Amino acid sequence: MRNRWSLTFGGLAIALIVLAAVAMVALFNARTAVRGFDERILPSVAKSLALSERVTDLAAAAPYVAEINDLPRLEREQSTLRQRQQELRALAAQLPPDSGSATGVTKVLSAMQATLDDLIEFKRQDLGLRKEGRERIQALDELESRVLHLPAPQRREADHLLQMLRVALYAHNVTDLVDAEQVYRAQLQTAPMQRIDAGMRAQIATEADNIFALRKQHLSLRDRKNVLLNAMRLLSEEVTRSVDRHVATLSAEVSSLDHSVGLIVGSGLIAVVVALLVAAAALALGFWSLRESLGDLTRVTAAITELSHGNATAPPDVTDSIAPRDNEVGALIHAFNVFRANTLSMRRMSADISEQRRLLRTVLDSIDDGLGAFDAEGRLVAWNPRFAALLHLPSQTVHTGATLDALRDALPPLAGGRPAVELLGAPDAPRQREDHLLDNGQVLAVRNHPMPAGGFVALYSDQSESRALERQVRQTQKMEVLGQLTGGVAHDFNNLLAAVFSNLQLLQSRDDLSPDMRRIVDRAFRASERGAVLTTRLLAFARRQALRAEVLDVDQMLTGLQDLVAYSLGKDIRVELDLQSRGACVLVDGGQLENAILNLALNGGAAMPRGGVLTLHSALCPAAPGAAANGPQGGTVEIRISDTGSGMPPHVQERIFEPFFSTKRNDGSGLGLSIVYGFLKQSGGDIRVQSAVGQGTAFTLTLPEAPAHSSPAAAPVRPTLSFAQMRVLLVDDDTDVRDATFEFLKGQGAHVRAVASSREAAAALDTQGFDLVLSDVGLGPGGDGLQLARDVHRLYPDTAVVLISGLPTDLLARRYAVPTDTRILRKPFLTDALVQAVAHALAPHGVDAPPLIASSA
Incomplete structure (x- = not known):
């Protein structure tokens, strides 16, 4: 293939060399011919034509010179003609000396110059004669004037003189001067002149002779002028003929040159055609020999192109x-x-x-942990977005090749102002894991893993949420355990308070008590009431108290509470109302809500020892469009208790709802805000706090709005019920409570039978009929009050049942499977609560009536 391609390209190279050589020779010869034409022929033709044109102009100027009547203008024209003659000589000198025309043109130009000089000289003489003729004519005019003024006796002779003068004046303008002169001579001989002065006659004869002499000279010069003008015309034609001959010679030379160039171009074309034929033959031979190889190469190229485009x-x-x-x-x-x-x-x-x-x-990029990989020299080679985010590094510092020192300088400080060097390990550090607390409160877990080839990988996890969740779980567990403990204590305490309440009410009902004894009983009763309130607060803290839900107008409640709050806070603190709820109502335990507001108001008053302003604010917040409804109407009611006190730092705000946490050192149990928190959560609401040191504190209570058709509950009507002759079966495993209740019912005139267990109650029911069964839910081993109530409803449908218990609802549900809607009379209870529960149970269809959870005393 290389040999065939070498032969092909060799033939093409030779053909191209021959073609280039022929073209160069042809172009060189053509250039030589064109250069001779440009340098010699064209300038000569141009000069010859210019010479002919200027000679013609010069010949045309001769008649003009012959007609000039002003001597100064003649002098100027002579100067111009001489300059033109010099230019003509210069052009004639530039003609080729070998052309044969240069010499003749020069001679003709010399003859033309001599002719022009003669013509100018003639014109000078003609102007002189004209001037002299004008003088002679003026002299004749003066003589004619004198003759006209001759006296009358000389009139006849004067007329002959005038005729002679007029003939002489006429002779100045005629061309046939001989006839005019003969007429004049004849008049001169025949005219009578005897009376004319001889001097005048002599003067007239002299002037007339001068006129005839000047006219003869003038006619002679006119003939000379015609001869000179004809000579100029002939000389001009001679110059033109010489130029034409010279141009004809040049034309012949051009024709010869054109023939030579044609021969050169023809021979060049023949050589070019031959070279092209040789090149075409070489190309055909090369194409024929390489066609198959080129086709194979084309297919290989196509395959390589497809492969380069990705089509494998x-x-x-x-x-x-x-x-x-x-x-x-x-x-x-x-x-x-x-x-x-x-x-x-x-x-x-x-x-x-x-x-x-x-x-x-x-x-x-998708993992929540930050990752950074460093090489053996401590330079950053790989990372993910969380790496910079968790370490709070500026984006310009995180790049490939960033050193550990540069990254450490950009790290935020740890808690306590310690440097954050420990957040980034070292290339030679062993595997390790450490947790670090940053200055912003974030907990960051750092794990370093060395790589086999050198360097290490650092993993960073944000443990703030998990630590907070762990704390929340521990807090929840602690609260749950504390709630269970509180519920158990409250149950036992309720049983004790029930016995105390019943016995104290028995004492209060006696008429034989002395005033001192009645005061002692009243003090004991009030102490028992405070114990019941404390039990209620404990259940509220555990979120297990029995709430008496009622529809409450928030603005009316705050208006009625204003005086109590103002009295409790003292005269240095001003209590203001900002009521904006527009009559909105909530479904909540009114007493517990008032207790919560009073508790928060007392805390606000404690934060204002030097006085201030405490504001009770209410507002109605409609539900956002598309949001889930919080209450029956979807809106919420906010109650905000704000003060202008000292405020709370952030670390105190984080713990204010924890049980037993208190900032008071001398008094206070630390359960106030915990109980408020539990009450609001159990009521379906929430509580928020906003506080800043030196700017006061604001607690916002949020409760669901009551249905639109609800209205505030009226004061309950005290039921009228007589226990006289009523047959009552009292079932309670607590001896003190059973005996105290037995005494109360017996004192009301009822026929009471008291037993301690469900088996004894069943036996009593089998042997005797009862109008009412009053049973505790928890009856110890052998059964419970709920099962006893079911048996009574099934076997003795005419017997009413009232269940009593000191346990909260959730514990009743877990321990005894008591439905949450079951009517329960809570321990400790007052007489009115017992009478109301019994009256409801004994009402027509009382067994099927909706259950009521009665509140504790």
Whole structure:
């Protein structure tokens, strides 16, 4: 292939060299011919034509000179003609000396110059004669005037003189001077002149002779002028003929040169055609010899192009369409097939690596932990977005090649102002894990893992939420345990208070008590009431108290509470109302809500020892469009208790709802805000606090709004019920409570039978009929009050049942499976509560009436 291509290109090179040589020779000869034409012929033609034109102009100026009547203008025209003659001589001198025309033109120009000089000289003489003629005519005019003034006796002779003078004046303008002179001479001989002065006659004869002499000279010069003008015309024509001959000579030379150039171009074209034919033959021979090889190369190129465009499947193998050849093409095909196989293998490998890289980058970007990889020299080589976010690093500091020192300088400080060097490890540090508390309160877990090739990987996890969740779980567990303990204590305490309440009410009902004894009983009763309130607060803290839900107008409640709050806070603190709820109502235990507001108001008053303003604010907040409804109407009612006191620092705000946490050192149990928190949560509401040191504190209570058709509950009507002759079965495992209740019912005139267990109650029911069964829920081993109530309803439907218990609702549900809507009389109870519960149970269809959870005393 190389040899064939060398022969082809050699033939093409030779043909091109010959073509270039011929073209160069032809161009050189043409340039020489054109240069001779440009340098010699064209300038000579141009000069000859310019010479002819100026000679013609010069000949045309001769008649003009002949007609000039002013001597100064003649002088100027003579100067101009001389300048033109010099230019003509210069042009004539530039004609080629070998042309044969230069010498003749020069002679003619000399003759023309002599002729012009004669013409100018003639004109000077003519102007002189004209001047002299005018003088002679003036003299004749003066003589004529004198003759006209001759006296009358001389009139006849004067008339002959006038005729003679007029003939002389006429002779000045005629061309046939001989006839005019003969007429004049004849008059001169015949005219009578005897009476005319001889001097005048002599003067007239002299002037007339001068006129005839001047006219003869003038006519002679006119003939000379015509001769000179004809000579100028002839000389001009001679110059024109000489120029024409010279131009004809040049034309012949141009024709000869054109013929020579034609021969040169023709021979060049023949040589070019021959060279082109040789080149075409070389190209045809090369194409014929290389067509198959070029076709194979084209197919290989197409396959390589497809492979470069990513199409590795078509064509599958170029050897399928190319016949085997023992030349360079065959070697190229084999090399391409090997390259194609390697390319496909590398492409698959690259695709796998790219996919793994994308997967790794996706995983790194999606994990919540921050990751940073450092090489053995401590330079950053890889990271994910969480790495910079968790370490609070500026974006400009995190880049490939960033050093550990540069990153440490940009780290935020740890808690206590300690430097954050420990957040970034070292290339030679062992595997380790540490938790660090940042200055902003964030807990960051750092894990360093060394890499086998040197360097290490650092993982960063934000443990703030998990630590807070752990604290919340521990707090919840603590609250749950504390709530269970509180509920159990409240149950036992309620049983004790029930016995105390019942016995004290028995004492209060006696008429034989002395005033001192009645005061002692009243004090004991009030102490028992405070114990019941404390029990209620404990249950509120545990969120297990029985709430008496009622519809309450918030604005009316705050208005009625204003005086009590003002009296409790003292005269240095002003209590203001800002009522904006527009008559909104809430479904809540009114007593507990008033207790919560009073508790928060007392805390606000304690924060204002030097006086201030405490504001009770109410507002109605409609539900946002599309939001889930919080209450029956979807809106909420806010009650805000704000003061202008000292405020609370952030670390105190975080713990104010914890049980037993208090900022008071001398008094206070630390349960106030915990009980408020539990009450609001149990009522379906919430509480928020906003406080700043030196700017006061604001507690916001949020409760669901009551239904639109609800109205504030009226004061309950005291039921009228007589226990006289009523048959009552009292079931209670607590002896003190049973005996105290027994005494109360017996004192009311009822026939009471008291038992301690459900078995004894069942036996009593079998032997005797009862109007009312009053049973505790918890009856110890052998049964419970709920099962006893079910048996009574089933076996003795005419017997009413009232259940009593000191346990909260959730404990009743867990221990005895008591439904939450079951009517329960809470211990300790007052007489009115017992009478109301019994009256409701004994009412028509009382067993099927809606259950009521009665509140404790």
